[in-house]
Amino acid sequence: MALKSAEMAGLHVPSTSPALAGRFLDSVASEYGAKYGYLTPDPRQTTTAIGLLCRMYLGWEREEEALVRGVGYLDQWGxxxxxxxxxxxxxxxxxxxxxxxxxxxxxxxxxxxxxxxxxxxxxxxxxxxxxxxxxxxxxxxxxxxxxxxxxxxxxxxxxxxxxxxxxxx
Structure with a gap:
């Protein structure tokens, strides 16, 4: 969210920052990106919600399969x-x-x-x-x-x- 806010405000965001954030998310992702852990791919509800939100801000399209499945988990958990x-x-x-x-x-x-x-x-x-x-x-x-x-x-x-x-x- 901070990266997106900085970008929208016209501040310089190093081009490597989103890629590094994405790499970190990859390292804590499970179920092919539909669920997320905190420091390991041991998924929790809260870290899954945070991971999915980060992916949205990093540019995942609404139709991204992992996002659709992740949102399905959030809906299932309620x-x-x-x-x-x-x-x-x-x-x-x-x-x-x-x-x-x-x-x-x-x-x-x-x-x-x-x-x-x-x-x-x-x-x-x-x-x-x-x-x-x-x-x-x-x-x-x-x-x-x-x-x-x-x-x-x-x-x-x-x-x-x-x-x-x-x-x-």
């Missing part, structure tokens, strides 16, 4: 009840991928977050999920992750809708 970190990245992948899988994911994610938002007391409007990754960040981290997940279509330009990006739609 929004996580214990990892906003996964939800944040998977939501970005599915939003960029678009179509019926995105509509299904977005409805489930939105409903889950609305249902679990605090409604009373000083915590009203915030979120707090007790899981190994989110608990240490506390209510502030959880709320920030929930909000950025809900705002994904407002925060990022679509990768696979060139007409929208050119302003012709």
């Amino acid at each position: 929004p996580s009840k214990n990892s906003m970190y996964f939800n944040y990245y998977a939501t970005q992948v599915l939003c960029h991928f678009d179509g019926p899988l995105w509509e299904k994911w977005n409805a489930a994610m939105r409903d889950y977050l609305v249902r679990n938002q605090a409604t009373e007391g000083l915590e009203a409007g915030s979120w707090f999920f007790v899981d190994e990754k989110c608990a240490s960040g506390g209510r502030l981290y959880n709320t920030a992750m929930a909000i950025t997940t809900l705002e994904v279509y407002y925060r990022y330009m679509p990768l696979y809708k060139p007409d929208v990006m050119r302003g012709t739609r």
Whole structure:
């Protein structure tokens, strides 16, 4: 995402950077690029979502077979009840991928977050999920992750809708 943002801002991105990033992703990929690990090809849900998002930003086309299969895994797993970190990245992948899988994911994610938002007391409007990754960040981290997940279509330009990006739609 940083490489793409720098490029879009007109900053110099060494031509070797995307290739090196792709090589690293190759080293942690499994199932022919549909799933990803952290430092080894031992796939996890969160690292799969992150790996797929990186591939999208590195130029994989929407029709790329590994991307289609990877998005299928995200859809199969569905929004996580214990990892906003996964939800944040998977939501970005599915939003960029678009179509019926995105509509299904977005409805489930939105409903889950609305249902679990605090409604009373000083915590009203915030979120707090007790899981190994989110608990240490506390209510502030959880709320920030929930909000950025809900705002994904407002925060990022679509990768696979060139007409929208050119302003012709």
